Amino acid sequence: MAAQSSVLGPAPVDSAVARMVMAAAFGTLGHSLARAALDSTSVSAWEIRTPTDAPELWDAFRAHLLRSVRGRALTAMDTVRSTISIGPIIVRNDSLLAEFTVGSAWRCPDGWKGSDTMYEVRAQRYGTSWTGTRTEVVGHSTSLGC
Numbered sequence: 001m002a003a004q005s006s007v008l009g010p011a012p013v014d015s016a017v018a019r020m021v022m023a024a025a026f027g028t029l030g031h032s033l034a035r036a037a038l039d040s041t042s043v044s045a046w047e048i049r050t051p052t053d054a055p056e057l058w059d060a061f062r063a064h065l066l067r068s069v070r071g072r073a074l075t076a077m078d079t080v081r082s083t084i085s086i087g088p089i090i091v092r093n094d095s096l097l098a099e100f101t102v103g104s105a106w107r108c109p110d111g112w113k114g115s116d117t118m119y120e121v122r123a124q125r126y127g128t129s130w131t132g133t134r135t136e137v138v139g140h141s142t143s144l145g146c
């Protein structure tokens with residue numbers, strides 16, 4: 001009988017991993033959180049993309065994020081949006097590698113233009129707990145002018 005690989009593709013994300021990634025994403029939203037705290041009248045449009053596994057965890061994250069930044073879901077009429085995209089999240093053996101992107105954009109005649117910052121989250125599992133969580137900027141992208 002051949003040995004079976006322990007990595008057969010992306011594994012479902014457990015709640016501890018999801019919460020680490022959520023915390024890392026929130027940690028990058030200082031400007032949006034400050035704006036929401038200082039301006040109690042405006043509501044901003046957000047496009048939030050999350051993994052499809054564990055929908056109850058990601059739905060709760062989405063709702064909490066929108067409350068925290070005084071945001072709402074993006075509509076077809078919006079001309080300005082903030083974005084956050086989480087994934088992929090890869091857990092292999094004792095290592096976590098997750099990616100997420102945070103950005104903002106403006107609707108132009110030829111599509112959305114704006115800027116994004118890409119982040120990477122890494123952690124190591126020791127026994128039953130995760131430790132050494134690091135979040136690093138790994139890239140930027142900008143599309144200029146309408």
